[in-house]
Amino acid sequence: MNYDVLIIGSGPAGQHAAWQAARMGKRAAIIERKPNLGGAGLQTGTIPSKAMREVAYQLTRSGGMRQAFAPDGRSRHGLLADAVRRKEGVIAQQESVILQRLLRSGVALIPGEASFVDAHTLQVIDAAGNTRQISAQAIVIASGSRPRRPADIPFDKKTVLDSTSILNLRHLPDSLLVVGGGVIACEFVSIFAALGVRVCVVDSHAQLLAYLSEDVVDVLADSFLGMGVTFHMRERVAEIRSEGTGTVTRLESGKEIRTDAVLYAQGREPNSEGLQVFRAGISVKDGWIEVNQHFQTSVPHIFAVGDLIGRPALASTGMEQGRAAVLYAFGGGEHVTAENLPMAVYTIPEISYVGKTEKEVQQENIPYLIGRAYFKDSARGQIIGDAQGLLKLIVDTRNEKLLGVHIVGEQASELIHIGQLVMNLNGTVRDLVSNVFNYPTLAECYKLAALDCTHQLELRKNPQSAQENLRE
Numbered sequence: 075m076n077y078d079v080l081i082i083g084s085g086p087a088g089q090h091a092a093w094q095a096a097r098m099g100k101r102a103a104i105i106e107r108k109p110n111l112g113g114a115g116l117q118t119g120t121i122p123s124k125a126m127r128e129v130a131y132q133l134t135r136s137g138g139m140r141q142a143f144a145p146d147g148r149s150r151h152g153l154l155a156d157a158v159r160r161k162e163g164v165i166a167q168q169e170s171v172i173l174q175r176l177l178r179s180g181v182a183l184i185p186g187e188a189s190f191v192d193a194h195t196l197q198v199i200d201a202a203g204n205t206r207q208i209s210a211q212a213i214v215i216a217s218g219s220r221p222r223r224p225a226d227i228p229f230d231k232k233t234v235l236d237s238t239s240i241l242n243l244r245h246l247p248d249s250l251l252v253v254g255g256g257v258i259a260c261e262f263v264s265i266f267a268a269l270g271v272r273v274c275v276v277d278s279h280a281q282l283l284a285y286l287s288e289d290v291v292d293v294l295a296d297s298f299l300g301m302g303v304t305f306h307m308r309e310r311v312a313e314i315r316s317e318g319t320g321t322v323t324r325l326e327s328g329k330e331i332r333t334d335a336v337l338y339a340q341g342r343e344p345n346s347e348g349l350q351v352f353r354a355g356i357s358v359k360d361g362w363i364e365v366n367q368h369f370q371t372s373v374p375h376i377f378a379v380g381d382l383i384g385r386p387a388l389a390s391t392g393m394e395q396g397r398a399a400v401l402y403a404f405g406g407g408e409h410v411t412a413e414n415l416p417m418a419v420y421t422i423p424e425i426s427y428v429g430k431t432e433k434e435v436q437q438e439n440i441p442y443l444i445g446r447a448y449f450k451d452s453a454r455g456q457i458i459g460d461a462q463g464l465l466k467l468i469v470d471t472r473n474e475k476l477l478g479v480h481i482v483g484e485q486a487s488e489l490i491h492i493g494q495l496v497m498n499l500n501g502t503v504r505d506l507v508s509n510v511f512n513y514p515t516l517a518e519c520y521k522l523a524a525l526d527c528t529h530q531l532e533l534r535k536n537p538q539s540a541q542e543n544l545r546e
Contacts, residue, residue: 077101079400080196080210082188082349085113086120086389087380088216089172091396096179098404103182103208105198111172111183113218114381115389116165118238123261124420125164126241129157130268131422134301153269154246161241184208189350193373212375212403215363216396217349219342219381227314233321233335234314237262240337246271247334251323253311255282257419259339260294264422267301274304274331276311276323283419286480287432293462293482294421301422306331314338344382369399377403391415414497418487423463426490429478429497432468441471443534445503445527449483452522453514460484465519467493467503469527471534474502485516492520503527 078100081088088104095102110117133153176183186200195209221236223229231239233247237258250266252259255277267273275282275298282298283291295305306325313324314336323331344361356371356378357364363378365371371378377399380392418426435442449455449463463483470477479493496505506524511517 075194075209075211077103077182077208077210079103079212079214079403080105080188080208081214081216081396082196083113083216083218083345083380084108084111084172084183085216085218085380085392086115087218087392087396088113088214089176089396090393091214091216091377091379091400092176092181093179094397094400095404096181098400100400100404101182102180103184103210104176105184105186105188105196105208107185107187109185109201111169111176112165113216114220114238115218115392116168116172118241120389121164121168122161122241123237123258123265125161126157127261127265127420127422129153129160130265134268134422154243157265157269158244187348189348190354190356193354193376212377212400213354214396214399214403215346215349215351215371215376215378215382216380216392217345217382219344219387221339222341222343223338227338228316229338230316233316233319235335235337237337237339248272249274249320249333249335251276251321251331251333251336252339253277253314253323253336254339255279255284255307256339256341257283259337260419260421262337262339263298263303264420267298267303268422272302272333273298274306274333276306276309276325276331278308278310280307283425285431286425286427287466290425290427290464290466290480290482293464294423294425296462297421297423342381342387344384346382368402369395370402375403386415386417388415388417414494416487416490416494418490420487423460423483424486425480425482426486427478427480428490428494429476430468431478431480435468435477440477442477443469443471443527443530445469445523445525445530447519447522447526449516449519452516452518454516454518455483457514458484460516463516463519465489465523467506467520467523467527469503469531471531474504474527474531475500476503483516489516489519492517503531 079095079102081091081104084104084106092102092104186198188196188198191197199205228234249272252275310326312326320334321336346361362384363382365378365383369377369379379395379399381387414428416428445467447465449460460483466480468478476497503524506520
């Protein structure tokens with residue numbers, strides 16, 4: 075074998091698989107078909123959109139937005155240029171960090187398009203058309219995903235865009251229609267609405283981010299309304315066509331919406347079709363590779379990790395999957411990943427959650443109660459002017475353990491880890507009450523929400539005594 079392990083793809087999952095192999099003293103190589111390292115996570119997805127979001131967020135914090143724009147719109151385009159420059163700067167810096175770390179670890183980098191020859195051998199074709207065959211004891215597939223692009227949508231990278239091509243805009247449209255109400259759609263709604271674009275959203279669900287709690291999403295929807303976003307919920311797109319220098323979107327209800335541009339953001343597709351996985355005997359379902367709890371495919375020494383295996387399709391989980399796969403492949407023991415994985419939506423404001431939603435708890439017939447703390451009731455929330463922020467605890471009334479934590483507001487993606495640790499360490503809501511938080515901080519909202527929970531628990535156990543304590 076040329077290597078102990080070959081990894082297809084240099085995104086977060088592939089990187090962490092390679093680093094784990096290097097730490098175990100294994101000969102590892104990453105095959106990457108793109109000219110740049112980092113995969114969608116760095117080049118076209120996670121990092122670029124968050125870097126652009128930061129410029130838009132700072133604008134909302136400064137109270138700028140539409141009032142600061144010149145009538146001819148020049149300053150608006152300048153803001154987009156600032157966002158693009160920030161995005162490109164972060165990408166370049168992170169790519170350099172990844173490259174240096176891989177080289178220091180002794181991981182080989184092989185440019186080219188990989189496909190299976192057999193269960194231990196890959197064929198790699200580089201940009202010049204040169205072909206070579208490389209073999210390995212174990213293979214990790216981490217080739218990621220791409221935006222879904224239905225054939226009937228006239229993508230042109232100028233006026234009809236997906237989540238990759240929209241990152242390359244150099245001029246802000248005056249108006250943008252976003253098709254979809256999921257994570258990617260909402261993140262771009264935040265960015266462009268904050269930059270002064272008139273944004274409207276078309277989605278088939280009754281609410282944005284349909285799988286989340288209604289009260290949490292309501293805070294985000296109110297923020298969008300405040301930025302001038304309009305909604306066409308429970309609507310489906312019948313046709314998108316280019317007309318003049320803009321677009322016309324016809325809905326199934328018969329409505330027609332004219333905008334300068336359309337962002338189609340409804341799902342992603344696996345990057346598996348060029349891999350010829352059938353030659354290795356790997357089972358695939360609709361392009362998604364099926365794996366077991368160790369991330370093994372139907373061929374035991376071939377693993378698949380990251381977006382390619384479906385939900386949750388997060389950079390953070392992909393990293394852990396990459397490490398776990400390599401540990402298991404080389405007998406390093408089963409890698410135990412925390413049961414409760416945090417999720418974040420980098421909108422304005424941020425949303426983050428861990429554990430179960432209220433709907434899931436109800437479906438499982440678990441007795442529960444809800445504790446809430448509003449950012450505006452904390453000193454830190456008042457200082458920063460976050461009047462809408464909310465931290466919500468879902469608590470099992472049988473054992474007082476946390477079932478879920480849901481946060482919407484500034485720094486939600488950072489705050490969520492406190493709740494995650496309590497859950498993973500089998501703590502209870504009373505652990506949050508007894509903990510001391512810096513003052514003033516947003517983290518103090520955990521204590522406020524926990525106190526709300528414990529008061530309800532005491533009220534259930536001894537209604538008369540709890541009421542007397544409240545009066546005192």
